[in-house]
Amino acid sequence: QVQLMESGGGSVQSGESLRLSCAVSASTYGTGCVAWFRRAPGKEREGVAILDVDGTPTYVASVKGRFTISRDNAKNSLYLQMNNLKPEDTAMYFCAARSHYNPSCPPGAISYAGAFSYWGKGTQVTVST
Secondary structure (H helix, E strand, O other): OOOEEEEOOEEEEOOOOEEEEEEEOOHHHHOOOEEEEEEOOOOOOEEEEEEOOOOOEEEOHHHOOOEEEEEEHHHOEEEEEEOOOOHHHOEEEEEEEOOOOOOOOOOOHHHOHHHOOEEOOOEEEEEEO
């Protein structure tokens, strides 16, 4: 059973930074296509950033230049550095990973939660003005 566990959420002021972490229980999943999604109250789940097998990142337009996705394969961990946070970034953030049987990110994966087989339970980020 592959498990993902997020940490690092919290309450911050607008303009501040947070770094989310995601621990992946199995190394074979942490090295494939991985992602961060978020769900704001009353809104649909939204892809924030994905990281492909070759290290290529993709971001949703609203976070480009502010968020950075990265991973440390030695630690089986995924990260999301979030700078210059805005109130509209308030959401529950989830990390996700694809099955190791087909690890690469398919086209459009940032917009398709179904591309990911394994999910964490989420960590809350709240940004106030």
